Amino acid sequence: MEPQEASICLAPPLSAVKPPWYAFVLGLAKVVSLSHERGLFRATRGSRGMLVRYSILPGFGLTLGISMAWLGLIVLVPLAALAIHAGGLGWSGFWAEVSTPRVLSAFRVSCTTALAAALINVVFGLLVAWVLVRYRFPGQRLVDALVDLPFALPTAVAGIALTSLYATNGWIGSILAEWGVKVAFTPLGIVVALTFIGLPFVVRTVEPVLQDLAPEEEEVAMSLGASRWQTFIRVILPALTPALLTGFALAFARGLGEYGSVIFIAGNMPGISEIVPLLIIIKLEQFSYQGATAIGTLMLVLSFILLLVINLLQAWMRGRHHVS
Amino acid sequence: MLAKSTASAYGGRPALQDPAWLRWTLIGTALAFLALFVALPLLTVFIEALHRGFGAYFAALVEPDALSAMWLTLLVAGIAVPLNLVFGILSAWAITKFEFLGKSFLITLIDLPFSVSPVISGMVYVLLFGLHGWFGPWLRAHDLQIVFAVPGLVLATIFVTFPFVARELIPLMQSQGIEEEEAAASLGATGWQIFWRITLPNIRWALLYGVLLCNARAMGEFGAVSVVSGHVRGLTNTMPLHVEILYNEYNFVAAFAVASLLALLALVTLAVKSVVEWRWGEDISGRRDQG
Numbered sequence: 341m342e343p344q345e346a347s348i349c350l351a352p353p354l355s356a357v358k359p360p361w362y363a364f365v366l367g368l369a370k371v372v373s374l375s376h377e378r379g380l381f382r383a384t385r386g387s388r389g390m391l392v393r394y395s396i397l398p399g400f401g402l403t404l405g406i407s408m409a410w411l412g413l414i415v416l417v418p419l420a421a422l423a424i425h426a427g428g429l430g431w432s433g434f435w436a437e438v439s440t441p442r443v444l445s446a447f448r449v450s451c452t453t454a455l456a457a458a459l460i461n462v463v464f465g466l467l468v469a470w471v472l473v474r475y476r477f478p479g480q481r482l483v484d485a486l487v488d489l490p491f492a493l494p495t496a497v498a499g500i501a502l503t504s505l506y507a508t509n510g511w512i513g514s515i516l517a518e519w520g521v522k523v524a525f526t527p528l529g530i531v532v533a534l535t536f537i538g539l540p541f542v543v544r545t546v547e548p549v550l551q552d553l554a555p556e557e558e559e560v561a562m563s564l565g566a567s568r569w570q571t572f573i574r575v576i577l578p579a580l581t582p583a584l585l586t587g588f589a590l591a592f593a594r595g596l597g598e599y600g601s602v603i604f605i606a607g608n609m610p611g612i613s614e615i616v617p618l619l620i621i622i623k624l625e626q627f628s629y630q631g632a633t634a635i636g637t638l639m640l641v642l643s644f645i646l647l648l649v650i651n652l653l654q655a656w657m658r659g660r661h662h663v664s
Numbered sequence: 665m666l667a668k669s670t671a672s673a674y675g676g677r678p679a680l681q682d683p684a685w686l687r688w689t690l691i692g693t694a695l696a697f698l699a700l701f702v703a704l705p706l707l708t709v710f711i712e713a714l715h716r717g718f719g720a721y722f723a724a725l726v727e728p729d730a731l732s733a734m735w736l737t738l739l740v741a742g743i744a745v746p747l748n749l750v751f752g753i754l755s756a757w758a759i760t761k762f763e764f765l766g767k768s769f770l771i772t773l774i775d776l777p778f779s780v781s782p783v784i785s786g787m788v789y790v791l792l793f794g795l796h797g798w799f800g801p802w803l804r805a806h807d808l809q810i811v812f813a814v815p816g817l818v819l820a821t822i823f824v825t826f827p828f829v830a831r832e833l834i835p836l837m838q839s840q841g842i843e844e845e846e847a848a849a850s851l852g853a854t855g856w857q858i859f860w861r862i863t864l865p866n867i868r869w870a871l872l873y874g875v876l877l878c879n880a881r882a883m884g885e886f887g888a889v890s891v892v893s894g895h896v897r898g899l900t901n902t903m904p905l906h907v908e909i910l911y912n913e914y915n916f917v918a919a920f921a922v923a924s925l926l927a928l929l930a931l932v933t934l935a936v937k938s939v940v941e942w943r944w945g946e947d948i949s950g951r952r953d954q955g
Contacts, residue, residue: 393763397845398855400762407755408770414822415776418788421798425791464697471694474680475687476671483695485938489702492877492930494884496904497923500911501705504712504920511708512700536701555677568682597781600886600904604911617783621891624787629796636784647779651772 419640426637429630437634442610443619447638450616453527454595457534461591462584465542472543473550487543490536495600502533503605525607530615533601538591545587546580549657553579582657589653593646597639709927713920724910724918725925732898733906733922739814740889740902741882744821748878752829753871757859759830760837761845771834777826785823786891789816812894817902820888825878832874833867840866869944873937880933884926 392400426434437443471477472484490498506513506523513524523529553576561571599617606613616639623632672687674680682690714721724730755774759767777785791797793810803810810816844866848858864871886904893900901909903922910919 391765395762395842396849397761397842397858398849400758400764403754404758404762404764407751407758410751411755411770411773411826414819415773415826418792418823419776419780421792422784422788464694467690468694468698471691474673474682475691476673477691481938481942483698485934486698486702488934488937489706489930492880492884492933493706494880494886494904494923494926494930496886496907497709497884497926497930498705500907500919500923501708501712504916505704505708511704532701536705539701555674555680558680559677593779597779597783598887599781599783599890604908617781617887620783620787624790624891627796629791629794632787633791636787639781639784643779643781647772647776650779 422633422636422640425629425633429634433630434634434637437631438638442614443616443631443635445611446614446616446619446635449527449530449613450596453530453615454534454592454598456531457538457595458588458592460531460535461538461542462588465539465587465591466546466580466584468539469543469546469550473547487540489540490538491540495537495598496604498536499533499601499604502536502601503529506532506605524605525613527606527613529605529607530602530613533605534591534595534598537598537601538595541590541594542584542587545590546583549580549583579660582653582660586650586653586657589646589650593643593650596646597643706927706931709920709924712916713924716917720917721921721924724915724921727918729898729901730906730918730922733901733903734925736814736817736901737883737903740817740821741879743818744825744882745875745879747822748825749829749871749875751826752833752874752878755830756833756837756867757863759834760840761842774830775827777823782824782885782887783891786820786888789819789823789892811892812896813900816892817889817900820892821882821885824885824888825882828878828881829871829874832870832877836867836870837863869940873940876933876936880930883929 429437468487472480472487503524504510506516506529508514508517508522508524510524513522516523521528523532557575557579558571561575562568566574597617599615599621602615603618606615606618608614608618616635620632620635620639623629623635672681755770759771790811793799793803793816795801795804797811799810810819844862845858848862853861883902884904885902886908889902890905890908893902893905895901895905895909897909903926907919907923907926910916910922
């Protein structure tokens with residue numbers, strides 16, 4: 341069914357139509373002009389106690405004003421719309437939408453697969469970063485560029501390519517099938533897709549820290565009688581922990597919200613291999629806007645918490661970095 | 665430069681040397697992992713696209729629906745990327761050239777679209793402009809359509825690619841400081857002259873890289889666009905959505921043919937990035953955070 345046609349009959353009658361954004365736009369204009377009169381957006385003379393430190397350079401009001409307006413229109417107002425929609429549901433309505441078995445199992449699938457993929461990426465991301473920083477080998481520049489591919493390759497392309505590789509008649513899938521392992525159209529397939537997506541996050545976070553590690557620390561450990569393995573466990577790994585955790589959190593956060601690369605390989609069986617972003621789309625297509633709003637808000641809260649954790653981890657990483 | 669065999673990057677430091685067998689094992693494992701998860705999928709795209717020969721490949725590309733998907737993708741990226749380019753420069757100028765309260769909070773807000781699931785990025789516009797959304801009835805009364813039409817695709821793409829240019833520029837411009845610009849201003853240069861003659865030459869490679877990344881994501885975005893598109897063939901289907909439709913119709917050659925164009929775009933982006941990093945590494949060294 342065409343989505344437009346279906347919804348037209350559900351829309352309110354035309355008499356209820358009025359331009360709801362007029363009040364909003366007028367209010368915004370009022371706030372901006374008032375703030376401007378009081379000098380909030382202007383570079384003011386003297387730095388103490390002022391919102392803005394005086395600068396000889398021009399263009400502060402203009403650039404900040406346009407940036408904030410654009411940010412507000414494109415990002416903040418739409419996200420606020422989601423939050424307000426969710427607020428309209430009330431706690432009980434919100435809970436009723438979110439606590440259905442299908443939603444809960446979608447969250448379980450998304451969280452466990454993203455967690456598994458992030459863990460795989462921590463191990464192999466560290467390995468790749470180590471090899472790229474510590475060793476020199478033929479084709480290194482190519483390998484280095486390859487690491488960024490998941491950033492640049494459209495997710496849908498990655499999705500269909502991984503599916504045809506890991507399907508039971510694909511190159512890798514057929515080998516694994518002989519061992520009785522089925523990857524595509526199972527939760528394992530989701531883990532494969534999320535591992536692909538998350539790899540550069542770990543490598544690119546660990547790489548610079550590994551590069552800046554003072555070689556003297558390892559030499560001291562060695563001269564005090566530590567073996568190479570002990571040095572790695574006791575000296576190198578603790579120094580890399582903040583970076584590894586940051587990379588883990590970034591890969592996990594990305595995996596939680598990932599859609600394009602997953603839906604092709606997942607099989608999308610409700611309760612088994614259905615991820616949260618797909619469930620949101622299904623709810624939207626069924627015009628269950630309340631369900632989509634509730635699930636989306638929960639996802640948004642989760643990603644804000646992860647964003648906070650990532651910011652804290654990065655602050656920790658920078659602190660550790662300057663000390664060593 | 666390619667070395668003849670593996671070696672430690674810390675040649676003069678014996679304590680940091682790993683034995684050759686360990687080096688080879690680690691390199692081998694890392695390469696096998698990358699081959700399995702990254703290189704093979706990329707290769708598959710081209711092999712699947714070409715396995716019926718070049719005739720079938722090109723036939724899939726010049727098919728009307730494919731052409732209209734390409735046109736739409738170019739149109740959407742052609743609107744979204746310049747807008748985010750301007751926004752990126754303006755916000756980076758305000759953030760790095762001035763000191764003001766709440767700066768780091770503003771940077772966090774600019775980064776926000778990175779941590780939002782693409783599906784949610786699309787959904788918020790449906791909630792705003794869809795028929796049941798806030799502006800839905802008003803839009804319908806005035807015969808305007810945003811969601812399930814091109815404006816919705818553009819909006820969702822702008823949202824998703826919002827931080828790309830700004831976050832390439834901000835760390836670099838922060839590390840470059842404001843002394844050069846201040847000197848120019850004290851010699852009487854106007855704001856436009858300062859930007860054009862001082863700032864822009866300093867940031868041009870980071871800017872190019874940011875625009876390339878922004879463009880790659882804009883052309884390849886799937887989740888957000890999928891929500892607001894409505895999937896009307898030949899009208900609101902961008903290339904990634906066209907790939908999905910073809911794939912779900914088991915038209916694998918055509919799906920991979922269109923996908924191969926997107927993969928080429930990704931390869932070009934990576935190649936330019938590698939060249940820029942290699943030749944002007946220090947010029948963009950302010951970046952390298954977590955992508």
